[in-house]
Amino acid sequence: MTEYILRRVLLAIPTIVLVIFLSFIVMRLVPGDLVDQMMAERPYATQADKDKLRNELGLDKPLPIQFVDYLGNALQGDLGVSPWTHQPVTRELRNRLPVTAELGLYAILLGLLIALPVGVISAMRQDTIEDYTSRSFAILALSVPYFFTATLLIVFPEKWFGWSPPLIYKPWTAGLFDHLEYFFWPALLLGVSLAGTVMRMTRTMMLEVLRQDYIRTAWAKGLRERMIITRHALKNAFIPVITIIGLQVGTAVGGTIILESIFNMPGIGRYFVSAILQRDYPSVQGVVLVLAVIIVFVNLVVDVLYGVLDPRVRYG
Amino acid sequence: MLQGAALAGAGTATLALVGCGDDNSGGSTTPGGGGSTPGSTASAAPSTGGGTPKSGGHFNMLMGGSPRSLDPHFDTFPYNTAITDNTNNAILKFSPDLSKVTGDLATGMPEQPDDLTYTFKITQGVKFQDVDPANGREFTSEDAKYSITRQMTNDAGKFQHAYYFLNHIDKMETPDPYTLTVHTTAPYAPFISYMASPWSVMICKEAVDKFGDLTEHAVGTGPFILKEWQKDVKFELVKNPNYFKKGMPYIDQLSYLISTDPATSATLFINKSVDAIIVGQSNLQRVKDARPEANARDIPSQFWKEFRMPPTTAAQPYPKPFDDVRVRQAIVSAIDKQQVLDLVYSSDGVPTHGPILPIYKDWTVKEELAPFDLKKAQDLMGQAGQSAGFSGEMIWASTAPELDQISEVLKQQLAKIKVDLQLKPMELAAYYNQTYSYKYTFSQHTPLNSPDPDENLSSYFGKNSTYYKHYNQEIFDLVDKQAQTVDTEARKQIVQDVQKKIVQDYPMSFMFTTNNHNFTDAKVKGWFWPTDLYDGRVESVWLDA
Numbered sequence: 001m002t003e004y005i006l007r008r009v010l011l012a013i014p015t016i017v018l019v020i021f022l023s024f025i026v027m028r029l030v031p032g033d034l035v036d037q038m039m040a041e042r043p044y045a046t047q048a049d050k051d052k053l054r055n056e057l058g059l060d061k062p063l064p065i066q067f068v069d070y071l072g073n074a075l076q077g078d079l080g081v082s083p084w085t086h087q088p089v090t091r092e093l094r095n096r097l098p099v100t101a102e103l104g105l106y107a108i109l110l111g112l113l114i115a116l117p118v119g120v121i122s123a124m125r126q127d128t129i130e131d132y133t134s135r136s137f138a139i140l141a142l143s144v145p146y147f148f149t150a151t152l153l154i155v156f157p158e159k160w161f162g163w164s165p166p167l168i169y170k171p172w173t174a175g176l177f178d179h180l181e182y183f184f185w186p187a188l189l190l191g192v193s194l195a196g197t198v199m200r201m202t203r204t205m206m207l208e209v210l211r212q213d214y215i216r217t218a219w220a221k222g223l224r225e226r227m228i229i230t231r232h233a234l235k236n237a238f239i240p241v242i243t244i245i246g247l248q249v250g251t252a253v254g255g256t257i258i259l260e261s262i263f264n265m266p267g268i269g270r271y272f273v274s275a276i277l278q279r280d281y282p283s284v285q286g287v288v289l290v291l292a293v294i295i296v297f298v299n300l301v302v303d304v305l306y307g308v309l310d311p312r313v314r315y316g
Numbered sequence: 317m318l319q320g321a322a323l324a325g326a327g328t329a330t331l332a333l334v335g336c337g338d339d340n341s342g343g344s345t346t347p348g349g350g351g352s353t354p355g356s357t358a359s360a361a362p363s364t365g366g367g368t369p370k371s372g373g374h375f376n377m378l379m380g381g382s383p384r385s386l387d388p389h390f391d392t393f394p395y396n397t398a399i400t401d402n403t404n405n406a407i408l409k410f411s412p413d414l415s416k417v418t419g420d421l422a423t424g425m426p427e428q429p430d431d432l433t434y435t436f437k438i439t440q441g442v443k444f445q446d447v448d449p450a451n452g453r454e455f456t457s458e459d460a461k462y463s464i465t466r467q468m469t470n471d472a473g474k475f476q477h478a479y480y481f482l483n484h485i486d487k488m489e490t491p492d493p494y495t496l497t498v499h500t501t502a503p504y505a506p507f508i509s510y511m512a513s514p515w516s517v518m519i520c521k522e523a524v525d526k527f528g529d530l531t532e533h534a535v536g537t538g539p540f541i542l543k544e545w546q547k548d549v550k551f552e553l554v555k556n557p558n559y560f561k562k563g564m565p566y567i568d569q570l571s572y573l574i575s576t577d578p579a580t581s582a583t584l585f586i587n588k589s590v591d592a593i594i595v596g597q598s599n600l601q602r603v604k605d606a607r608p609e610a611n612a613r614d615i616p617s618q619f620w621k622e623f624r625m626p627p628t629t630a631a632q633p634y635p636k637p638f639d640d641v642r643v644r645q646a647i648v649s650a651i652d653k654q655q656v657l658d659l660v661y662s663s664d665g666v667p668t669h670g671p672i673l674p675i676y677k678d679w680t681v682k683e684e685l686a687p688f689d690l691k692k693a694q695d696l697m698g699q700a701g702q703s704a705g706f707s708g709e710m711i712w713a714s715t716a717p718e719l720d721q722i723s724e725v726l727k728q729q730l731a732k733i734k735v736d737l738q739l740k741p742m743e744l745a746a747y748y749n750q751t752y753s754y755k756y757t758f759s760q761h762t763p764l765n766s767p768d769p770d771e772n773l774s775s776y777f778g779k780n781s782t783y784y785k786h787y788n789q790e791i792f793d794l795v796d797k798q799a800q801t802v803d804t805e806a807r808k809q810i811v812q813d814v815q816k817k818i819v820q821d822y823p824m825s826f827m828f829t830t831n832n833h834n835f836t837d838a839k840v841k842g843w844f845w846p847t848d849l850y851d852g853r854v855e856s857v858w859l860d861a
Contacts, residue, residue: 032745040748041392043775044479045472045782053472085384086531095547154583155602164583168573169549262577266548270576279745 001307008303012296016289020074023288024067027281034083034279035059057083070282074289080282082275089286092271097290099169100267103190103259104252106183108245110191111198116241118195119202120229123210134199141196146189147258153185154262167264186259193255194248201244205237212236238309246302250295369842373859374569378581378590382548382574387530388517389467390474394849397514398572399551401852403445404517404536407436407460407496408508409853412846414676414767417512421455421537431503431802432486436460438494442560445541449522452558455537456493463518464488464498480510503800505807509768514850539565539855548574559855566842566858585610591837591859594845597664600833611836611844616666616675618765618849620829623651623726625822627754627785635757637702644822645686646696650733651726652688653827660721665830670815672772673765673829675847679811685819686826693733705734708757711750714741723760754785765829767848769811770799777818786823 035054039045054060058069073080079089122134158164165185170178209215210233218228257269268287275283379398385391388400409420419425421442426434438457444450468482484504489497500507510516523535534542537560540553551572555565573590575581582599584590586606595603604612625644628634637643657665666674670681697703710726712719720741727737737758742750751759763783765772776784779792794814801807819826834845843857 030743030746032743032747032749036749036752037745039782040752042476043771043782044780049472056472086529092547151579154579158583158586159602159606162587164587167575167580167584168589169546262580264549264573264575264577264580266546270548277744 001304005300005304008300012300015296016292017071019292020071020285020289021067023285024070024281025063027279027284028063030279032279033059034281037279038083070285079286079289082280082283084278084280089282092283093268093286093290096266096268096271099265100253100256100260100269101294103183103187103256103265103267104249106187107190107194107252107255108248110187111194111248112245114192115195115198116202116234119199120206120234122199122203123206124229126207134203138196138199138203141192141199144193146193146255147262149192150186150189150259150262153189165263169264169266182263186263186265190252190255190259194252197248198241198244201241202237205240206233209233209237235309239306242302242305242309246299249298250291253291253294367841367860369563369566369858370860371563371566371568371858373567373861374571375567375592375840375854375857375859376571376573376590377854378584378593379551379572379574380581380594381576385531386534386542386545388515388519389463389469390471390476390529391531392477392515397850398852399542399545399553400517400534400536401514401538402540402553402570402854403534403538403542404519405442405538406512406514406517407438408512410509410512410767410848410851412844412848412851414847415678417508420512421460421518425508426498428802432500434498434500434507436496436498438496439560440494442537443558444520444537445535445556446558447535447541449526450520450535454493455518457490457496458493459521460496460518461488461490462521464516466519466524467516477510477513477515480506480513480516503802505799505802506768506770509770513767514848514852540570550574561855565855570854585835588837591840592835592845594832594834596833597661597830603833603835607835607837609838611838611840613834613844614664614831615834615845615847616673616829617832618673618675618829619762620668620673620765621656621722621827622761622763623825623827624756624759624761624784625824626757628787628823629754629785630787632754632785633787637700637706640700640702641822642696642700643702646693646700646702646733647730647735648686648822648825649689649696650693650730650735651825651827652690652729653825654688655729656722656725657828657830659725660718661828661830665828667828668826670819670826671776672769672811672815675829676765676767676769678808679769681812681815681819685816686822690732697733703734705736707736707738709740710737710758710760711740711742711747711756712760713744713747713762715744719760719762726760752782769807770795773811773814774799777814784823786818786821788817788821791817791821 034057035050038053039050042049051060058066061069070080077090079093081088082092118134118137122131125131154164154167166178166182168182170182172179215228215233218232253269256265256267257273259265260267260269261273268290271283272287274280275287377398379395381393381395383395383399384393385396386399386403388396388404405421407420407422408417408425410417417425419439421438422436423439424437426436428434436457438455438460442455443452444455446452464481464485465488467476467480468478468485469476470478470482484500484502484507486499486501488499491497498507517538518536519530520535523530523533527533532545539556539559539561541556542551543554544550544552553570555568559565573584575584578596578599581593582595582603585593585595585603593603603610625647626635626638633639653667657663657667667684668674668680669684672680674680674682697705710723712723714720723737723739723741727739730737750756751761763776773795775781777786777788777791778795791814794810794817798807798810798814801810832845832849836844839859839861841858841860843854
């Protein structure tokens with residue numbers, strides 16, 4: 001196991017370097033560069049001013065040298081300084097990442113809390129009203145975008161009942177209840193959106209497992225339904241579901257970008273959007289790097305979990 | 317100055333002062349003459365409150381975006397001045413309707429013994445805030461000299477307003493702690509306006525020495541002390557107990573809640589989480605219905621819309637067929653700007669007639685010099701030998717659906733003179749890249765207007781302009797001349813002349829500006845949103861609650 005994890009970590013390094021490289025190149029290939037955009041705010045800027053700025057930002061160096069410089073600094077924990085705000089990217093990410101991570105975590109947890117029981121019940125009551133209702137819910141969760149439901153949540157309850165979800169960020173220091181209440185609504189919206197996929201996968205896998213011989217044997221032995229479902233069926237149905245959950249970390253991060261704007265959350269998503277629009281190369285690369293590390297790490301955890309759930313899986 | 321369509325909606329975040337007549341100015345000047353109610357579409361101005369101001373309370377404002385920096389000299393983002401205008405003072409200041417300039421840190425307007433000399437008398441006893449590193453020391457003329465000198469820093473990486481003073485100030489003298497004399501290199505008409513700009517506030521040298529820059533530190537003489545900046549969330553400021561304007565500020569605490577989503581922002585005003593907001597058209601009726609008792613007023617935005625034809629320089633003259641002025645005139649005449657405004661913005665705005673917006677009523681061109689006239693446009697195309705028409709690509713930054721709709725309406729309008737616009741919406745940075753390389757046929761642009769006419773003329777139509785290029789020596793000369801004419805009345809005439817010259821050279825269609833919809837809670841007195849979106853001063857506000 002240890003050797004397997006070590007090997008996966010080593011394999012993750014070129015993956016992350018490749019991601020950094022791609023984000024580095026893509027940001028510079030899209031039309032419109034950082035210097036043009038910065039100079040658009042400055043009247044009477046001359047070509048000499050542009051050249052000077054390009055030099056100050058190190059953008060006049062050949063791309064390979066820029067990349068190696070960036071990589072070398074990143075390895076030392078220095079992700080550069082935003083040319084717009086003059087703030088270190090590392091510090092900005094350190095301040096914002098916990099908010100995004102917390103939202104993503106709550107969303108996934110709430111999504112699982114909804115998806116797993118509903119998926120299991122749907123499979124066990126196949127072709128009943130419960131099943132149809134659950135499947136309709138899944139389709140709805142998948143097809144209605146969370147930014148739409150978020151806007152509805154903000155506008156209509158206020159109009160009808162004079163109530164709106166908390167819209168002003170509450171850190172832990174403001175009180176645990178206020179903090180959790182603030183995160184609850186965006187996490188629920190994102191969680192419901194994520195739940196659709198997990199619910200459908202859970203149902204499908206449960207249906208498949210429930211038809212297996214060992215389940216029939218369990219029934220024949222007279223085991224109780226709860227025992228059959230939790231110990232024999234769900235555990236075996238869960239491996240592909242775990243994979244989907246791992247993949248949904250990326251989706252959850254994407255979801256936070258919009259929800260952070262709607263719910264005024266000081267997370268990485270708002271920072272990322274602003275950085276892309278402003279061609280803030282260090283900030284974009286910093287965010288991509290952090291997200292890549294998180295997603296690689298989550299996938300590693302998912303792979304390790306396979307072995308925990310199914311002893312037949314070997315890390316050879 | 318900040319450019320671009322990206323901030324077309326940025327007016328949703330600005331703040332300022334409505335004068336309560338409490339400033340201690342010893343006089344005022346009228347850079348643009350009189351007038352107090354800007355904007356032809358503005359409804360009756362709400363009362364900002366009679367009666368005796370009450371002390372205490374917490375004033376919450378909504379800010380539609382996050383400031384990038386608290387350094388007033390080295391960043392131009394609009395939201396920045398919401399904070400620095402309250403933590404710092406300038407030597408002079410505009411009245412909220414931009415009709416007058418009065419003293420802020422200065423006791424009044426400067427003495428001007430000649431066209432090159434300005435002597436400011438600094439109010440005695442003004443103290444920096446009692447926070448580290450200023451620690452409540454007195455503000456003197458040396459501080460003013462230091463601030464202005466720093467503002468002239470010409471660093472490529474800074475988005476500064478160095479051009480306000482750089483190469484225009486010959487020398488500064490401080491014969492005593494309360495006198496600052498500025499000698500300009502030549503007669504320089506915008507000087508007074510620029511001294512009153514929100515970007516020209518006075519800073520504390522010790523803060524620069526200690527922190528290196530002021531990106532996250534705002535220390536000044538202003539009415540409020542910055543206590544907390546929680547990025548993308550809020551600012552918290554508290555009353556400066558040693559503020560030099562007696563009795564001010566009235567409120568104890570000032571907060572800015574940052575909210576970028578329009579629906580969320582409107583909800584925050586509706587549920588009374590904030591006391592002051594600017595809302596866009598999409599949430600206007602919702603806010604009006606929910607808060608009928610709130611003070612409301614429409615103020616035309618400083619961001620406005622224009623339809624440009626190819627930029628020109630000495631080395632890059634008009635390409636055919638634009639080299640024929642009749643073609644450019646035909647295109648301008650074929651554009652029905654009122655129809656564009658009606659269709660895209662439900663008439664919620666004000667047509668413009670030239671490079672200076674109607675909110676600057678003493679500088680703007682009041683009559684339409686290039687009116688919509690389709691028959692004339694068709695005739696002109698025929699006279700220019702362009703009856704068969706031609707096609708050209710039109711670029712714009714597709715940052716809002718309304719901008720896309722404007723392009724669609726323009727395409728239909730110009731089709732009537734057989735000019736086929738090939739629409740090319742662009743991502744903002746890509747648009748900047750192309751528009752500031754001055755290589756395009758048509759462009760729909762959202763520029764910014766500023767209080768001094770020179771900012772709206774020199775940087776767009778002057779010989780060193782960079783926001784746009786229109787090569788016309790006669791216009792260059794007039795633009796220079798207005799900047800050198802210190803006599804206000806004479807300058808007004810030149811500004812009128814140069815605008816007429818520009819409009820009738822048909823480089824573009826000056827279309828319209830849309831309204832910002834400004835609200836305050838009924839308890840808010842002594843202040844309403846100002847005309848200038850950069851003016852963030854709220855020292856006069858008090859709460860009748």
